[in-house]
Amino acid sequence: MLSNYTKEFRQNLKIAYPVMLGQLGHILVALADNLMVGRLGAAQLAAVSLGNSLIFIALSLGIGFSFAITPLVAEADGANDTQTGRNYFHHGIVMCALNGILLFVLLLLAKPILYYLDQPVEVVELAIPYMDIVAFSLIPLMVFQAFKQFADGLSNTRYAMYATLVSNVVNVFFNFILIYGFWIFPRLELVGAAYGTLISRFFMLWMLYYILSRKKKFQPYFVWTRRKAFQLPIFKKLFDLGFPTAMQMLFEVSLFTSCIFLSGILGTNAQAANQIALNLAAMTFMIAVGLGVTATIRVGNQKGKADFENMRRIAFSLFLQVFLIEAVFAVGFILLKDILPTFYIDNVEVILLAAQLLIVAALFQLSDGLQVVILGALRGLQDVNIPTFICFIAYWLVGFPVAWYFGQEDQMASQGIWYGLLAGLSASAVLLYIRFNYLSRKLIHQVSEGKTTAG
Known part of the structure; x- marks a missing residue:
């Protein structure tokens, strides 16, 4: 019966909504940058897009590990x-901190790539100093991720x-005074937006650590491991x-990034x-991410109980x-396609192009949401190797050639x-569903056989 599934909606949302808002907070940092930088012109907005393209690839690696x-x-x-x-928490902090440092160094080394991607020269020259600073912000962000994934x-x-949303206020404040120049602060434009992101991410890490370390439930986990107690098997x-x-x-992210580069070939607008x-x-994807994390948590809990x-x-x-949920967003994108882009920029050609793209974005809301939640459920089962192969096939053997x-x-x-x-997203959703359906049925069958044998 349908009620067997809908009765879980409340509990799903109870776990998911803070993740949704927290993940949305990360996007709001980019939104604040886009809205405030967009007032400087199309080239500056394109530079944020280009600079973030490599940042997002690095970010996806770091978050994936966390x-x-x-x-x-x-x-x-x-x-x-x-x-x-x-043990998993403490080892995870070390892993994420090292990842943050490594990603920062790799991004510094990767900057010259931007000159060889057939992008507008003025956009590349604006993007590089922005990218330098935002790359450094990955170090506090990765450590934050360790604390977040543990909680x-x-x-x-x-x-x-809480930490993410408050950090957005910090980001907007420093964006305002550093992008445009206010009082004693200089007008830094794109570099100012980068500094706003950096400051807000250090603040976010401090705030989450402060909250968790003082909560009674978490205190047993904050008995810190001695260095010699770290174990290679963990x-x-x-x-x-x-x-x-x-x-x-x-x-997935590199597919989206390649589309940024392909768009750059078509021009700044x-x-x-x-x-x-x-x-x-x-x-809208962050809503699905929240439910994906919920799938990992709830499936992982049931796996621990062996209640398949x-x-x-x-x-x-x-x-x-x-x-x-994604069906509602799809309808919203179609109805508001001519209005939403006007919040970013007043360039008529850019607005018309963005409105056309939002129609396609409306269509892939459903498959994008499904694939991330199914992937979260598979992660809860600790099944990651076959889904990785599926993602490669869907995004790079299907999605990229079409794009x-x-x-x-x-x-x-x-x-x-x-x-x-x-x-690419539709292929991913279908193949991942087939994988989860197969594994979950197999686990139930194994338990049933075990009970029959024991009987």
Whole structure:
């Protein structure tokens, strides 16, 4: 019966809404940058898009590794094993901090790539100093991710939300005084937006640490591990889960990034329109991300209890819920396609191009939402290798060829690029569903056989 699934909606949202708002907070940092920088002109807005393209690739890798913490902590929590959960948490902090430093260095080394991507020269020259500063902000952001994923694993998702939302106020404040210049502060334009992001991410990390370290529930986890107590097998388990997850995110984000580059080939206005549509689509995507994290937590808990029938039912309730929510967003994009881009820029050509892209974005809302929630459920099962292979096939053997061919100026131009995104996301959703359906049925069958044998 349908009620078997809909009765889980309330509990799903209870866990998911802080994640949704917290993830939306990250997007709002980019939104604040886009809205405030967009007033400087199309070239500046395109530069933010180009600079963030490499940042987002690095960010996807770092966040992917941090996602390994959540299912392991959730499983330990389901089994009431605090010591194991603490070990995963402490090792996860070290892993994420090292990742942040490594990603910062790699981004500094990767800057010259921007000159070889056939992008407008004025856009590249504006993007590089912006990228330098935002790259450094990945260090505090990665450590923040370790604390966030740990708290998520314990089904406490609201504290990261608080830190993220408050940090947005910090970001907007420093954006205003540093982008445009106010009182004693100089007018730094794009560089000012980058400094606003950097300051807000250090603040976000401090605030989450402050909250968690003072909550009674978390105090057993804040008994810090001695250096000699760090164990290679635990790092290996985090890596075995984190690396495939990072690859999953890399394959998807790099597809979107390649579409930024393809848009840049079409010109500055096309790239600015692409950035507007991406930013709007990313905000609705964060709702699905919240439910995806919820799927990881709830499936991980049920795995710890070995209750696979309820695990499957809960997972399917999440699939249904995200489908219904994303359908509402799809209708909204279609109805408001001519209005939403005007909040970013007053360039008529850019607005018209962005409105066309929002029609395609409306279509892939459903498959995008489904694929991220199903991927979260598979992560809760700690099944990451086959889904990584699926993501590669969907995004790079299906999505990119469609985007490249139809995205050429003599084909469908910008819309063709976005049809490539639609194709890749739809393929991912279908294949991942097949995988989860197979695994969940297999686990239920194994338990049933075990009971029959025992009887």
